[in-house]
Amino acid sequence: MEIKVVEEGVQKGIREPLDHQLVHASKRHPWMLYFCTFVAVCGSYEFGTCAGYSSPTQDAIRKDFNLSLAEYSLFGSILTFGAMVGAITSGPIADFLGRKGAMRVSSAFCVGGWLAIYFSEGPVPLDIGRLATGYGMGVFSYVVPVFIAEIAPKELRGTLTTLNQFMITAGVSVAFTIGNVLSWRALALIGLIPTSVLLLGLFIIPESPRWLAKRGRKKDFEAALQILRGKDADISEEAEEVQDYITTLEQLPKSRLLELFHRRYLRSVTIGIGLMVCQQFGGINAICFYASSIFELARFSPAIGTISYACLQLVVTGIGAVLIDKTGRKPLLLLSGTGVVAGCTILAVAFYLKVYEVGVAAVPALAVTGILVYIGSFGIGMGAIPWVVMSEIFPVNIKGQAGSLATLTNWFGAWLCSYTFNFLMSWSSYGTFILYAAINALAILFIIFAVPETKGKSLEQLQAAINS
Structure with missing residues (x-):
């Protein structure tokens, strides 16, 4: 029906x-x-x-x-x-x-x-x-x-x-x-x-x-x-x-796991899982878990860097909470994605200069700038909004199965990203951040073309529009 x-x-x-x-x-x-x-x-x-x-x-x-x-x-x-x-x-x-x-x-x-x-x-x-x-x-x-x-x-x-x-x-x-x-x-x-x-x-x-x-x-x-x-x-x-x-x-018939990918629910499942992929595969857990190591590699004080990291993350996440119902989910996601790409790019430049010993004096400043731009941008949108949208778009009859699948995708991405980081850095330090920048650029395209604005709608109105 x-x-x-x-x-x-x-x-x-x-x-x-x-x-x-x-x-x-x-x-x-x-x-x-x-x-x-x-x-x-x-x-x-x-x-x-x-x-x-x-x-x-x-x-x-x-x-x-x-x-x-x-x-x-x-x-x-x-x-x-x-x-x-x-x-x-x-x-x-x-x-x-x-x-x-x-x-x-x-x-x-x-x-x-x-x-x-x-x-x-x-x-x-x-x-x-x-x-x-x-x-x-x-x-x-x-x-x-x-x-x-x-x-x-x-x-x-x-x-x-x-x-x-x-x-x-x-x-x-x-x-x-x-x-x-x-x-x-x-x-x-x-x-x-x-x-x-x-x-x-x-x-x-x-x-x-x-x-x-x-x-x-x-x-x-x-x-x-x-x-x-x-x-x-x-x-x-x-x-x-x-x-x-x-x-x-x-x-409606009781939903099973495979039925989540039927036409009725395909859009909401794609949005929910897609946002989790965008959040985790862009390098957040690698940068979060290994921030101290990145600061050390760039010859910047790990203590000062991690304290700055923690303070900035709290502040920008709070700003995101204030803005989300005023500006909407999608504009914040796009702003966040753009900043994350910029942060990765700055980090890639920093490690490129370090590897080829060009302008080495600028490396510490570029590295800390890149990490703080990345963390600040991630905290204002990509950190929280995928969870917000996931909680909004799934109808109550599939919310358990679809939500579990989206959450599992998130945690698998967290593990894979943190596990592969050291291998990627051994392959190419600047290449690692170029790869993350490319993934985050693809995430921006996904947000533009696939993610709807959910601000100001009741859950029932929103879910009916997406899953009809």
Whole structure:
């Protein structure tokens, strides 16, 4: 059955009361909406804490357990394998147990993982703990942006969902900073704090109204929506829109994995997976994981470089969160992609000069400029917006499978990019960044021709337009 898309002129007439309501609601959004977002992004902060743990603890853990570099590399990289498993299972768990249930499962794995790391007396429990935190991280990477997108009104959806990336960045930066002061066991205990806040908060906040509607729990759906919009808000128009869309989707055959690539869903799946490829294959994890090494190769202070890197990333991600619902997703993605290409190009020039010993004095300045341009540009768009768009475009009946596939693509790209970086640098240092620049240039073309603007539309309007 075709999903009906309302004519634009008629749509304005039908939706006008809802739009009018939301304009007024934007001035008095109830505290529960923001509290729900705060609770959810504690999972994002936990994600960042997990990702940032291995860098400042490397020397201490290797010394305490007499680990070789290869053994510690296993400890660091096994996080990504856990995240890939988490990505595969995140969608089905979120569909079966609900968005809150998935966050509880993820938190349990993180708590178990941190405790295993804290009490470990050898490399095996250390690796098991790291694998468990990676699994939790993989589930969080999917369920947090999906939950926020499903509870937020359309005029705040971009800003609130972008907080996911901001909190990941904050978690990484804080772990990196305090990890230089605390012992590695104390830092593992610090990792329990965001999950503890999240688990407590989940007893207070409502479940995603759209998930409740999909499960046929109409009274719970309306109660959750009323709590999120405020006790005096008129939710009838929004509730009717969600229920009508869910009813239409329920009349469609139950989707299987291969059916995601059928004509009806092909566009949304292509956009979701394509943006994850654009985000990861352009070199972000290589530059993130090996920033210190790049600074050293370019003869620039790694300490000054990494501190500048962390501060800039926090600032520009915050700016992106402010701008996303004003400028739209697509303009920020294009601005971000252009800056990332420029950053890669500057890095390629720096290493070309170093290899051929031409203008060597300019190499450190060019290298740090290239990395900061890259990170600043990535943080304002490509870091957060692929997750925002992924949480918006998949209909609720395929969101679990399609979201898992997109998240798995992201984590596979993260692993592949970080794994191949040293091999590429051995082949050609400047050639590596030329390759990344070319991939990011292709990403710009993909954004121009394939990615729609999702700003200012309800999830139901957006998904019906893309998947009809």
